[in-house]
Amino acid sequence: RALNRAGRVFGTAGRPSAVRPGRRRAGDLAFALVLGGVVLWGVVDLGRYLAGRTGLGVFGEPLLLGLATLARVVVLVAVATVVWVPIGVKIGFSPRLTRIAQPVVQVLAGFPANFLFPLVVWLLLRTGVSIDLGGVLLMALGSQWYILFNAIAGAMAVPADLREAMDDLGVRGRQRWRRLIIPAIFPAYVTGGITASGGAWNASIVAEVVTFGSTTLTATGLGAYIARAAEHGDHPRLLAGVAVMSLYVVILNRLLWRRLYRLAQRRYSL
Incomplete structure (x- = not known):
């Protein structure tokens, strides 16, 4: 193959x-x-x-903490999908918007996400939002752009003939999304979703433990577990945390993204 x-x-x-x-x-x-x-x-x-x-029991804590980080990854991908896919389709279908928006999006995506962490942490402290919830936003700063990029690319790849045919037939609204847009951009979206998911797992290591001045916010999750183990030089727990994170990523890819990728290849390739 x-x-x-x-x-x-x-x-x-x-x-x-x-x-x-x-x-x-x-x-x-x-x-x-x-x-x-x-x-x-x-x-x-x-x-x-x-x-x-330390004994094999060292895997117990990171396995449980991984569920919290997994929940953040799922929320991040779901929210980024709802927010950025319609925007990406709008940009990709308009050559004028593409010329304007693509350089801006590339600059935002290339900007180091950790530079924005102090601002986000300040907002969390001012609003009283817990880092357990705000960590999703911190993780999104560096990983959400993959979904937007691929949504734009998938929309740009839709043949103009198909869009014109839908216009002539009067297919609009939800039916247009169901009949044209979602099937057309689905392969590109799956690629963006896989990349965003992997980026979110990596970002959790720096997003679940953040410092602003003399204040340190620590979320409950696998990323914070790995960050603490690295800070204290606890190599057994560091290895256990990295191994568990790899296990979660592999399981998520096998059970979800691989099936979606095969579905995209089988039914939705243009």
């Missing part, structure tokens, strides 16, 4: 492959065995290290 995709990129998809199918399958199997062996060795070695230092 990977060779077929590479062939389409380099224009050799229709040419006979120099590697026989049997050898290709054997090579894939050998690669999978080697890779699986390396991963298994790493997991066993990590378990031995943690068992000798």
